[in-house]
Amino acid sequence: MKGLFVSPSPHRSSNASTARIMLMVIISLVPAAAAGCVFFGPRAALVLAMCIACCIIFEALCRIVMKREQTVGDLSAVVTGLLLGMNLPATVPFYIPVIGSFVAIVVIKQLFGGIGQNFANPAIAARIVLMLSFTGQMSGWVKPYWYTSVVDAETSATPLAASWLNYTENGAAYKMAPFTLSEMFFGETGGCIGETCAAALIVGGLFLIFTKIISPATPLAFIGSFALLTLLYTGSAVETVYGVLAGGLLIGAFFMATDYATTPLTMWGKIIFGIGCGLITFIIRSFGSYPEGVSFSILLMNLLTPYIDRLTKTLPLGAKKPVKGGNA
Amino acid sequence: MSKLNGIKLHHNKNTRDCETADFPLPRSVVIPMSQHMGAPCKCIVKKGDTVAVGQKIGDTDAFMSAPVHSSVSGTVTDIEQFLLANGAVCEAAVIETDGLQTVCPDITVPEITDKQSLIAAVRESGLTGLGGAGFPTHIKLNFDAVKTPIDTLVINAAECEPYITSDYRELMESSSDIIEGILLVQKYCGIPLCKVCIEDNKPDAIKLMQQKTADIKSIDIVTLPSSYPQGAEKVIIFSATNRIVAEGELPANQGVMVMNVSTVASIYRYTQNGMPLVERRITIDGNAVTKNAGNYFVPIGTRVSELLAYCGAEGAKKVLYGGPMMGICLYDTDQPVVKNNNAILAFKEGKLPETTACIRCGRCVRTCPLNLMPVLIESAYNAEDIEDLKRLKVTLCMNCGCCSYACPAHRPLAEINQLAKAMIPRK
Ligand code: SF4
Ligand code: SF4
Numbered sequence: 001m002k003g004l005f006v007s008p009s010p011h012r013s014s015n016a017s018t019a020r021i022m023l024m025v026i027i028s029l030v031p032a033a034a035a036g037c038v039f040f041g042p043r044a045a046l047v048l049a050m051c052i053a054c055c056i057i058f059e060a061l062c063r064i065v066m067k068r069e070q071t072v073g074d075l076s077a078v079v080t081g082l083l084l085g086m087n088l089p090a091t092v093p094f095y096i097p098v099i100g101s102f103v104a105i106v107v108i109k110q111l112f113g114g115i116g117q118n119f120a121n122p123a124i125a126a127r128i129v130l131m132l133s134f135t136g137q138m139s140g141w142v143k144p145y146w147y148t149s150v151v152d153a154e155t156s157a158t159p160l161a162a163s164w165l166n167y168t169e170n171g172a173a174y175k176m177a178p179f180t181l182s183e184m185f186f187g188e189t190g191g192c193i194g195e196t197c198a199a200a201l202i203v204g205g206l207f208l209i210f211t212k213i214i215s216p217a218t219p220l221a222f223i224g225s226f227a228l229l230t231l232l233y234t235g236s237a238v239e240t241v242y243g244v245l246a247g248g249l250l251i252g253a254f255f256m257a258t259d260y261a262t263t264p265l266t267m268w269g270k271i272i273f274g275i276g277c278g279l280i281t282f283i284i285r286s287f288g289s290y291p292e293g294v295s296f297s298i299l300l301m302n303l304l305t306p307y308i309d310r311l312t313k314t315l316p317l318g319a320k321k322p323v324k325g326g327n328a
Numbered sequence: 329m330s331k332l333n334g335i336k337l338h339h340n341k342n343t344r345d346c347e348t349a350d351f352p353l354p355r356s357v358v359i360p361m362s363q364h365m366g367a368p369c370k371c372i373v374k375k376g377d378t379v380a381v382g383q384k385i386g387d388t389d390a391f392m393s394a395p396v397h398s399s400v401s402g403t404v405t406d407i408e409q410f411l412l413a414n415g416a417v418c419e420a421a422v423i424e425t426d427g428l429q430t431v432c433p434d435i436t437v438p439e440i441t442d443k444q445s446l447i448a449a450v451r452e453s454g455l456t457g458l459g460g461a462g463f464p465t466h467i468k469l470n471f472d473a474v475k476t477p478i479d480t481l482v483i484n485a486a487e488c489e490p491y492i493t494s495d496y497r498e499l500m501e502s503s504s505d506i507i508e509g510i511l512l513v514q515k516y517c518g519i520p521l522c523k524v525c526i527e528d529n530k531p532d533a534i535k536l537m538q539q540k541t542a543d544i545k546s547i548d549i550v551t552l553p554s555s556y557p558q559g560a561e562k563v564i565i566f567s568a569t570n571r572i573v574a575e576g577e578l579p580a581n582q583g584v585m586v587m588n589v590s591t592v593a594s595i596y597r598y599t600q601n602g603m604p605l606v607e608r609r610i611t612i613d614g615n616a617v618t619k620n621a622g623n624y625f626v627p628i629g630t631r632v633s634e635l636l637a638y639c640g641a642e643g644a645k646k647v648l649y650g651g652p653m654m655g656i657c658l659y660d661t662d663q664p665v666v667k668n669n670n671a672i673l674a675f676k677e678g679k680l681p682e683t684t685a686c687i688r689c690g691r692c693v694r695t696c697p698l699n700l701m702p703v704l705i706e707s708a709y710n711a712e713d714i715e716d717l718k719r720l721k722v723t724l725c726m727n728c729g730c731c732s733y734a735c736p737a738h739r740p741l742a743e744i745n746q747l748a749k750a751m752i753p754r755k
Contacts, residue, residue: 004644004658004661004678006646006658006659007679008746009655009657009729009742009743010652011646011653011675011680012490012652012729013681013738014734014736016691016735017681017684018684018685018737071684071685115684116686117685260689261688265701265704266690314699314700315699316575316698316700317566317698317724318574318698318724319574319575319724320575
């Protein structure tokens, strides 16, 4: 008998696939996205849908134009679109999702070679570009359930813009925060579509940890270091909890600082990455002129990732001398 | 660290309860002169010769080699140049069987009085490791007791590859041979302790061996978790003794000798009946097998096509020597069963999922038992960066395949590692 199929071992593969992993990430994001749609209304849903659709279209077009194999099927563009949308306020004009998706998919992801090759998290980079270029449009915070009100959209402060800056000037000012801790936990606050509902984000994050899609190292190091620094600085546990629940910290720690392509490979690398993010977030929030530091911290650490990878190579079993240097 | 990385596989030990049966004598066999690591033998019979079972038909002066014997009685019809599954070419004797299975009159029970006579006898038996790599057994026994004294004999009965149950059947059917073989090696090689390592998915075998060795102080039965590649040499040494065989070292440097469970039993059998290694136990299984899946004593040199026909596996798309993780694909089923084959597996499907781009998920790093970083090795290989490949210690890779298995992008990482090894110039 001839004509047998010949290939090198192993002859089995696990049922893991990129699309399956991306699908799990999408599932984990659904609760927080859904909460955002409930709080911020149909417009939020529309923004999310636009981001996802634009990311898919840009990804498909890029691959066609670049004459590369089609990769929309791996669902990574959906994840990017969803994350981008969740990082936008519900009130953004409709050209924002289009521009954001273009930056994320075309500029950050595909021009650098597509999935796995980008140096920065596409959704984060796009959010930062949008924040810097369309500061006004990107700060149209509204109160939850604003869409049910007959009056014109009432603007609202995000917990960070309202309380965080206050207490940096006045240590005891957290009581002035316009939201209660329970509102913060369940997300009935102002903010980006997907970042407000801490409960949903934690559920999604735990789902990813238990299904072994992400390692708990990054979120623990990120949230832990931020919380510790805040606690030391403010001396107030309540402040600390506010700080952790506010802004993009949870969505950043669970979903963006754990992006495979732009974060370190090994456990120690992930811990260093997480601590770096926590530290930078703390510094920006406490001393910087921007109320929000999560996106910048992740972007900065993304840039450091190749160096962290180089420093945290594993030590092979029985290797005669430690592995140092080299091109990561 | 008490446990090395690895993966959980479906065991598929479908044939675990299939008692070993004799495989029907084939009409002819083809016996290659190179069946294992080391120098090939020179054929010492010629076309037209009559041979008997156990007759030596190939030998060499090279130390790193073991002689080859006829598994059948009959006539040598041809000495041909044969292309082995690993791509090497060697001589092979084609023997037409006469069906009588006359035993060679030269066969005598060896007399063993010391280490040297044991080593000589084991060499004469043509025994090589029956578990995988097929390292000639007498070389293993011939360690230097002064420079590298060995205190622990690790008997590898992990059988971590899916489907294969031939070592399990050895444990169940020949436990006395195993124990006698261990005692023999311990006695003549002066190894005080033996650890028989069995994965916990074989509780019956563990129980049986525990009962049988209850009174033997020098033999421990060690239960290891079922995790692939538990049976890989470095892994089983670590699991059994907590010792790490460092880069460039042999197990003997750590005072350990690892021997496959069927190999050690074969040593004992040879000392009892003087019959060299002419047949071996093989598992035949896989989803293309439609009947008679099971364990068989198969004469060395039986063509795989005969096994497949017997088991109704003619429709197979992929046929493996060995298990699905490390087995070698046959391109032609006229290839024979050789000494280190523990299984022939036939599968209906050949292709693995398409390879996609690496997403840097780190799964390959997390699953590698040796803590290598296949993802970085692949980039270094693509960049032809030999210095980086050296730093990444690609030479340590044992091709176990965990990384390729776990990769969601289905990248052929284990294969790339072997290519990368070849890229590093030898000193
Ligand atoms: S397992 Fe595959 S996709 Fe993941 S890092 Fe390794 S090579 Fe890349
Ligand atoms: S094949 Fe090599 S690199 Fe891959 S898991 Fe096994 S030892 Fe590690």
